[in-house]
Amino acid sequence: LWLLVVIGTGGTGGAPSPPRAVPEPPRAVPGSPRAVSDAELRELSEQLLAADSNRAGPGQLELNLKGSGSDTGDSRLFSYVSPDLLARPTLSRLLALLDNYEPLTGRDETETAEEQREQQEFLEAALDTPVLALLERFVLSKGLYPSADAFRADLHSMWFGLYSRSSGKALDSSGFEHVFHGEVKKGSVSGCHNWVQLQALERAGRLEYLGYTWDGP
Numbered sequence: 001l002w003l004l005v006v007i008g009t010g011g012t013g014g015a016p017s018p019p020r021a022v023p024e025p026p027r028a029v030p031g032s033p034r035a036v037s038d039a040e041l042r043e044l045s046e047q048l049l050a051a052d053s054n055r056a057g058p059g060q061l062e063l064n065l066k067g068s069g070s071d072t073g074d075s076r077l078f079s080y081v082s083p084d085l086l087a088r089p090t091l092s093r094l095l096a097l098l099d100n101y102e103p104l105t106g107r108d109e110t111e112t113a114e115e116q117r118e119q120q121e122f123l124e125a126a127l128d129t130p131v132l133a134l135l136e137r138f139v140l141s142k143g144l145y146p147s148a149d150a151f152r153a154d155l156h157s158m159w160f161g162l163y164s165r166s167s168g169k170a171l172d173s174s175g176f177e178h179v180f181h182g183e184v185k186k187g188s189v190s191g192c193h194n195w196v197q198l199q200a201l202e203r204a205g206r207l208e209y210l211g212y213t214w215d216g217p
Contacts, residue, residue, distance in 0.1 A: 033143040051130040077209035093122040105185040106166040
């Protein structure tokens, strides 16, 4: 679920749908956590998508998806990104985090007090969205966490807790770094599953769009 949520800090779709009214979940019964069915997860994922009022609206994000950028004369992937979109609380705080990471695996990550403050500010902005508010209510209703504080501490650990991506040689990675920033392992890019980082790299001249291929039906 955390991957589902973190990629929702601004989408590339059309006008945001009005969030659907979400019924209050049943109160958790003290004792063992309640099982979560596949049907409940499917419904929750639809509710999270509907609750995302933070996605890009009409005209705020324009992509140049021509087959081969090098053949068109305009190789930029992002034709336009609205400054107002990037100024939203979650996106602006995400951008502030992107210069905090060592991209090469095998090198220990270091976290300064300033960087830890930026992590907390991003987490608080994300938790202030309808998406994470809905998720928090759901997990608490299922008894999966004893309190909101426990859920938020676990979310921080899942996003920012350091682990090794180099067979234990270094604490060189985190879930946030891999998904949002990207890493370089053995000369190849790993992760970087996020349009906010891609547009920032392209704007800085560090990414060249070469078009796309489609191998499907």
